[in-house]
Amino acid sequence: MRNGLPLGSTVELKIDDLAFGGRGIARLDGLVVFVDGAIPGQRVRAVVQKRKRQYAEAAATEVLERSPFEVEPVCPHFGSCGGCKLQNMAYEKQVEYKVQQIRDLLKRIGGLESPPVEEPLLSPEPFFYRNKMEFSFSDRGSSLPSEPSPSLFLGLHRRGSFDEVVDLQTCYLQAPETQAVLQIVREFARTSGLPAYSNRTHEGFWRFLVLRRGVRTGQWMVNLVTTEPRVELLSALVPQLLQALPGLHSVVNNINTGKGGVAFGEREELVWGKTTIEERLGPFVFEISANSFFQTNTLQAERLYQRVLEFADLTGREKVFDLYCGTGSISLFVSRQAREVIGIELVEDAVADAWRNAERNGVGNCRFVAGDVSVLLRDPQGFIREHGKPDVLILDPPRDGVHPRALIRLPSLGAKRIVYVSCNPATQARDLAHLAGSYRVERVCPVDMFPHTAHIESVALLVTR
Ligand SMILES: C[S@@+](CC[C@H](N)C(=O)[O-])C[C@H]1O[C@@H](n2cnc3c(N)ncnc32)[C@H](O)[C@@H]1O
Numbered sequence: 001m002r003n004g005l006p007l008g009s010t011v012e013l014k015i016d017d018l019a020f021g022g023r024g025i026a027r028l029d030g031l032v033v034f035v036d037g038a039i040p041g042q043r044v045r046a047v048v049q050k051r052k053r054q055y056a057e058a059a060a061t062e063v064l065e066r067s068p069f070e071v072e073p074v075c076p077h078f079g080s081c082g083g084c085k086l087q088n089m090a091y092e093k094q095v096e097y098k099v100q101q102i103r104d105l106l107k108r109i110g111g112l113e114s115p116p117v118e119e120p121l122l123s124p125e126p127f128f129y130r131n132k133m134e135f136s137f138s139d140r141g142s143s144l145p146s147e148p149s150p151s152l153f154l155g156l157h158r159r160g161s162f163d164e165v166v167d168l169q170t171c172y173l174q175a176p177e178t179q180a181v182l183q184i185v186r187e188f189a190r191t192s193g194l195p196a197y198s199n200r201t202h203e204g205f206w207r208f209l210v211l212r213r214g215v216r217t218g219q220w221m222v223n224l225v226t227t228e229p230r231v232e233l234l235s236a237l238v239p240q241l242l243q244a245l246p247g248l249h250s251v252v253n254n255i256n257t258g259k260g261g262v263a264f265g266e267r268e269e270l271v272w273g274k275t276t277i278e279e280r281l282g283p284f285v286f287e288i289s290a291n292s293f294f295q296t297n298t299l300q301a302e303r304l305y306q307r308v309l310e311f312a313d314l315t316g317r318e319k320v321f322d323l324y325c326g327t328g329s330i331s332l333f334v335s336r337q338a339r340e341v342i343g344i345e346l347v348e349d350a351v352a353d354a355w356r357n358a359e360r361n362g363v364g365n366c367r368f369v370a371g372d373v374s375v376l377l378r379d380p381q382g383f384i385r386e387h388g389k390p391d392v393l394i395l396d397p398p399r400d401g402v403h404p405r406a407l408i409r410l411p412s413l414g415a416k417r418i419v420y421v422s423c424n425p426a427t428q429a430r431d432l433a434h435l436a437g438s439y440r441v442e443r444v445c446p447v448d449m450f451p452h453t454a455h456i457e458s459v460a461l462l463v464t465r
Contacts, residue, residue, distance in 0.1 A: 005031070005048050005056055012064065015042045018097040020105065020426060022085040022454025024060070033058050036160070037079070039089045040097065041067025069093040074127070074172055080142065081166045082159040083173060084452040091126045091451060098456040099446045102425045110429035112441060120446035121307065124299045127172045129451065131213050131279065131298050134263040135182065137189065137196040137206035138165035152196040154186040154209060162261070163199040173452075175213055180244040181222065185209050188237050197227060199261060205230075207256055208263035212288065215298040216280035218247040223290040225254045229269045238272045249277045252290050265291055281305065284332045284361045292353050293326045297449045304421070304447045304457060305333040308394060311419045311443060311461040314338050318391035321413070323373050323402075328354030330394055330421070331366045342387050343368040344376060374403040380412040393418045401427025404434070411438035418462040423449075425458045432460060440465050 013026035024038030043065035046058035106115035141153030155168030197204035208225035251272040254265025295301035314337035325343030422428035439462035
């Protein structure tokens with residue numbers, strides 16, 4: 001078969017499933033083909049890009065037959081922009097396929113015969129749901145056909161490209177005001193005479209435009225990430241920004257001289273207003289600075305945390321450990337139903353934010369410890385001597401999951417229940433398999449935080465055997 005699929009050849013494929021990660025799956029004479037840019041139900045023409053013994057990879061170039069689940073994408077940039085992968089698929093169907101992926105992973109990797117996967121929580125808003133967007137500047141990109149071709153682009157990366165940016169005229173992931181801000185900042189950058197940063201030469205001035213919005217408070221932050229500070233220049237933008245964003249609270253200039261493509265500042269200059277904005281989750285108010293982590297879908301984060309609370313089943317007498325606690329948002333959320341919460345987090349700034357957030361909300365039963373979970377758990381008994389024995393563990397690790405070193409020691413903490421929140425169901429399934437000797441998986445709830453993307457969050461409840 002491999003000879004029948006030479007690289008660069010064109011094939012016709014019927015897509016019959018959606019792979020974890022968002023590519024379509026087709027089968028050709030027994031070979032699995034992962035097809036970029038295709039959704040289940042479509043018949044497509046595709047170009048073969050990679051060939052292995054077990055599978056091949058291809059990119060769709062033309063839809064020959066529409067899928068019954070296909071809908072008209074609302075965004076004119078869909079297809080070229082890397083921001084959304086599934087916008088041409090009915091929203092409920094997107095979630096259905098993503099939930100099926102969770103089930104499959106729990107069977108295949110998690111070793112569960114019939115995973116107890118419950119009804120998913122759909123995002124209350126399928127569009128405009130993000131409270132934070134990171135747009136990139138680039139000297140390479142593509143505009144809509146009606147636009148002249150400039151030398152500075154501002155938007156999201158073109159699908160599959162590390163340096164080309166789609167010059168976005170609109171974006172349906174964040175509130176509609178974003179559109180006006182994109183135009184204002186792009187025009188300003190173009191007339192500034194300063195070049196966009198290039199990921200190839202690592203030269204240039206303009207790097208990222210990060211927009212943050214307190215969905216519950218209406219406050220906006222505009223963060224311009226550049227390679228050197230230019231507060232005076234950026235101040236000239238403020239009157240226009242104020243017109244577009246009446247809720248503007250903060251304009252900051254973060255300086256990033258590193259080569260990595262991250263919208264993070266080594267240091268920050270205040271351009272206008274305050275250095276933080278506020279957002280509410282349930283009854284709690286959080287102060288968010290440009291570089292701190294915060295859940296990006298506010299309304300859905302509240303529902304996710306509500307589910308965590310339900311799974312934790314607290315009576316007010318429990319000691320809870322919130323491992324990988326970030327700025328302490330889950331800790332605060334469960335604090336009223338617990339005796340005490342101890343949050344553990346690697347990033348010291350986030351720990352400082354967590355303390356501030358607790359104080360600001362009058363929460364007195366949370367403590368936060370800066371440290372690496374894997375290192376702290378090297379000596380679980382020492383940890384228990386210092387912090388006590390947890391009744392309930394909450395885990396919300398990054399995409400890689402819980403480090404194997406920490407995972408093997410988790411059971412010796414002796415918690416009766418574990419609530420495992422994951423943004424990567426594949427590593428969650430792996431970790432649940434490792435904990436299977438001590439804990440039984442009782443419930444799993446998929447939570448769609450990121451409509452139109454391939455991502456899905458999963459909350460699992462584990463109880464001692
Ligand atoms: C998915 S976030 C969870 C944040 C928080 N629970 C929330 O909902 O806002 C994962 C967090 O784990 C932290 N982290 C990553 N590796 C860690 C480690 N080895 N030990 C402790 N924290 C870690 C990250 O800095 C990040 O804040």
